[in-house]
Amino acid sequence: MVAVLLALSIHASRHNMKETVRLMTADTIGTVEHLLTEKDHAVLYLPIYRLAFSLYSNSLANKQITRCIAAAKSAVVDSCSYRSPQIVLIIGESFGKHHSQQYGYRLKTTPRQVKREASGLLTKFSDVVSCWNLTSFVFKNFLSMHVVGQRGEWCDYPLFPDLFRKAGYHVSFLTNQFLPKPKEAVYDFSGGFFLNNPTLSEMLFDTRNDRTHQFDEGLLEDYDHFVKTGEIKPEKHNLVMFHLIGQHVSYRTRCPREQRVFTADDYKEARPDISIRKREMVADYDNAVYYNDSIVDAIIRKFENDEAIIIYMPDHGEECYEPGRNFICRNHSADIDELLAKYEFEVPFWIYCSHRYATKHPRVFKAIKDAKDKRFMTDALPHMLVWLAGISTGQYRAEYNLLSPDYDEMRPRILKNTTDYDKIKRQPKPIPNYPTNPTGQTNQTSPRNQTGRASQAYLPHSHHSQPSKLWNTK
Structure with missing residues (x-):
């Protein structure tokens, strides 16, 4: 026995x-x-x-x-023209592009971004993918001057914040995720171990926050604190990086209760294929998207009167009971097929120029407009940022800079080092149940609170200044 x-x-x-x-x-x-x-x-x-x-x-x-x-x-940084004195990078989290009103989603999940786009100062990019669907891998790739396909690894190349500091920019990293903490999971450790190494952190950043927050609005308070104390001087050359918790699971905890606008009833007709419990989960996710919209708009408001350029990019996409796919989050162990690439790697991406910036830098503004439909993978982001700053360095490659006339749009976009995104066969018909609307405009009524009345608190705000018709793309 x-x-x-x-x-x-x-x-x-x-x-x-x-x-x-x-x-x-x-x-x-x-x-x-x-x-x-x-x-x-x-x-x-x-x-x-x-x-x-x-x-x-x-x-x-x-x-x-x-x-x-x-x-x-x-x-080595040879010189810097400070082409863009204020550069802001907003790093979102788990943002499924196909839950964005801005990209045709049927619900008004991003009304503020839609309004900014209509002003002409925010340019939406239509064909952007992330190289990974894991935050830690994304961070290593988009922070490094290394791009997928080059020799070596991400850690064999300089990280772009270091180049900015050497060029004379004040670099701030305000994160709602990657801070040193005991008993952290391997996922957090893998993503933050190099950022939280004392020696490397001092080489990369001038200013960092020291605590995370339940909601991303806490990062705005951190920024205000650093400005008030004089640690961040808006009149100087700045690179400010906001790293949000965004729409990270669990979705219900990512939006304050009083700002929730969607309920399971909003999906009763469009999603009869899923249970009430799952509709509630989708509502939680869309509420997180809606709250995220308010956060990125609040960040824009802090810089819209400066000579500033703002880039928004989430780390990767997200699945939330998409049609025919009975799960949430991401499927890391599956082979990458068309639908997995669509929901987990395709990401929203936009660049906002303040009116002052667009007026002073018309060539940059035009380059942004001309590039909006070009293919792009976010691992090459540092080369665009370095160019926007006017940093001269041997690490820069124009063929990776989305805004350069020498940009190589046909560079293979390899997902997870295994799959060429552009070779994945496309389905001839759109996915059912999620009506598309390329303009981002909808006929949906305003989000409603649980009493069924239109909630004024959730309508888009118009705090930003109205631009001249010069910048209107219509």
């Missing part, structure tokens, strides 16, 4: 032993994280295994940090 039980035990644990070996022989901390997203990943039952895993993970992280620091030390 003992022999039988022993044999059964060995057989039952064989798969876990195999996965444990894979985990403990991974070559990077990113690979470790990706292995842990698989359904049948290793489970470390014994404390000694968990200790060994912790030590091994930290050793992998330290190797990449060492390479990052070496790359930063070798980076």
Whole structure:
């Protein structure tokens, strides 16, 4: 009997032993994280295994940090024209493009951004994808001057905040996610280990916040505090990075109760294929999108009277019971097909120019308008940012700069280092149940509160100044 039980035990644990070996022989901390997203990943039952895993993970992280620091030390900035004195980068979280009113979603989830676009100062880009559907991988790729397809890894190239600091910009990183904290999951560790390394953090950033917030509006308060204390001087050259919690699960916790406008009833006719509970989940997600709209608009309002340019880019897309797909979040272990690419990699992306900026930099403004329908993958973002700043460095490549006449629009957009996005076969018909509307305008009535009356508190605000007709694209 003992022999039988022993044999059964060995057989039952064989798969876990195999996965444990894979985990403990991974070559990077990113690979470790990706292995842990698989359904049948290793489970470390014994404390000694968990200790060994912790030590091994930290050793992998330290190797990449060492390479990052070496790359930063070798980076040289030759000169800087400060073409754009105020550059703001808003990094969103888990924003499914197909839940954006701005991109044709049937509900008014982004009314403020739609209004900004109608003014002509906000330019929406139509064909942008993320290179990964994992935040940590996205951060490593879009912060590094390395682009997918180049030799080496992300940590072998300088990170663009370092170039900005060397050029004389004051670099601020206000994050609602990546702060050092005990007992953090491997996903947070993988995304933030290099940003939170004391040596590297000092090389990259002048100003950082020291706490996270339940809602993203807390980051606006952080910014106001740094301006009030004089740590951030708006009259100087600034790169300000806002990293939002956005629409990260759990969706219901991402929008204050008093700002929720959608309920399960809003999906009764359009989504009869899903249960009431799932409709409530979709409503929670759309409320998070709606709240996110108010946050990015509030950020714009802080800079709209300056000579400022603002870029919005979420890390990746998100699924929330999309038609025919019975799950939320993202499917990390699946092969990338057309629908997975559509919902998890296609992202909203826009550039806003203040009226003052657009007037002073008409060539840049025109370049933005001319590029709005070009193919783009967000791993190349640093090359556009460096050009916008007027930084002269050997790390810059015009063929990766979306706004350059030398931009290589046909560069393969490889997702997760495996799949060419542009070679995935497209379905000939639109996905049912989600009516498309390319203009972003809808006939939907205003969002309503639970009493059924139109809620004035949720209507778009018009705090921003009205631009001249010169910048109206209509």
